[in-house]
Amino acid sequence: MSLVHPKYKVAVVQAAPVWLDLDAGIDKTIELINEAADRGASLIAFPETWLPGYPWHIWMGAHAWQVSRGFVQRYFDNSLDYNSPEAARLSSAVRQAGITAVIGLSERSGGSLYMGQWIISAEGTTIAARRKLRPTHVERSTFGEGxxxxxxxxxxxxxxxxxxxxxWEHLQPLSKYAMYAQNEEVHIAAWPSFSNYEPFAPALGWEVNNAASRIYAVEGSCFVLAPCAVVSEAMIDALCDTPDKHALNHVGGGHAVIYGPDGRALVPKLPEDSEGILYADIDLGVIVVAKNAADPAGHYSRPDVTRLLINKTSMRRVETLTIPMDNYGIDEKAEGQNK
Incomplete structure (x- = not known):
């Protein structure tokens, strides 16, 4: 008896978000989900913070400017609460389309925001609602941690x-190794856009970060679906109110890719300023061949030399503590008699 390795079509989104408009963003998300399902895809992946779009304002000016322009308030108000009608509409649409979706979003929880990836099953149920472990650089002025x-x-x-x-979780070697060690087969590498600070910050550019996705595929011997957003003209008009801000960002920046376990690009890229969906047929059986050559968390590891320590416990910020009265040294019966 031989193992059965799944084969199916995947879809990777390269598109501009409906920036700071959650309801319209969900409309566009549902359109893309339905398009992918109609094309026979079983899995669709969306960019980082696709809903309500990446907060480019945090890179463009001082916090006082962000507040005065209303970006801080609008971003919070248009982030997604999982216990909301908007979230229910999304999960219902995924169920109706019969496709598994991985949606990047700004998660609103109480008074805080988190960089989330919501994995929704084809039945419309939540597989996972993860948070970016450590927001990058100025992102920490807006988002909490996972x-x-x-x-x-x-x-x-x-x-x-x-x-x-x-x-940039894909630049964290220990986080990547934690994923490899769980025998990951299909990885969603969500990116915002590669348009910011170009060309004077190569580390933020498409060449470096596409390379990070490609190396992940080879190191992990897995398929990597790397959706990427496009910065639209409307976003530039909203963000750039002075000539110096126009030098910090530009229309385009979309560089979505799909890589196989050997690092091969499975589909051609779209032009950086165009919107669309990349499709690829994948066969998980080819992972066997890749891992036969090098399995970094398996036969190619040396745990006697280097090992990873990971704490998988969910962080709880509030603990409810109940202390019996007699722990205070009070005899309740005697206290009552003295009254």
């Missing part, structure tokens, strides 16, 4: 072992 439970790979029926990370 925890070790967010470094997880999930067995999805018919699709294999699915995992996801955001943006």
């Amino acid at each position: 925890d070790g439970s967010d470094l997880a790979v999930h067995q999805v029926e018919g699709l294999g072992r699915i995992g996801a990370l955001c943006c």
Whole structure:
């Protein structure tokens, strides 16, 4: 008896978000989900913070400018609460389309925001609602942190072992190794756009970060789906109110890719300023050949020399503590008699 390795079509989004408009963004998300499902895709991946779009204002000017322009308030108000009608509409649309979706979003929880990736099953149920472990650089002025439970790979029926990370989490060697060690087969590498600070910050550019996605595929011996957003003219008009801000960002920046376990590009890229969906047919059986050559968390590892320590416990900011009265040294019966 031989193993059965799933084969199916994947879809990777390269598109501009409907920036700072959650309802319209969900409309566009549902359109893309339905388009991918109609094309026979079983899995669709969206860019980082696709809803309501990446907060480019945090890179463009001082915090006082962001507040005065209304960006801080609008970004919070248009982020997604999982316990909301908007979230229910999204999960319902995924269920109706019969496709598994990995949606990048700004998660609103209480008074805080988190950089989230919501993995929704074809039945419309939540497989995972992860948070970016450590927001990058100025992102920490807007978003809170995830925890070790967010470094997880999930067995999805018919699709294999699915995992996801955001943006520069792909430059964190230990976080990557934690994912590899869980025998990840299909990885969603969500990116915002490669238009910011170009060309004077190569580390933020498409060449470096496409390379990070490609290396992840080879190191992890897995398929990498790397959706990427496009910065639209409307976003530039909203963000750039002075000539110096026009020098910081530009229309385009879309560089979505799909890589196989050997690092091969499975589809041609779209022009950086165009919107569309990349499709590829994948066969998880080819992972066997890749891992036969090098399995960094398996036979190619040396745990006697180097090992990873990971805390998978979910972070709980509030603990409810109940202390019996007699722990205070009070005899309640005697106290009552003295009254």
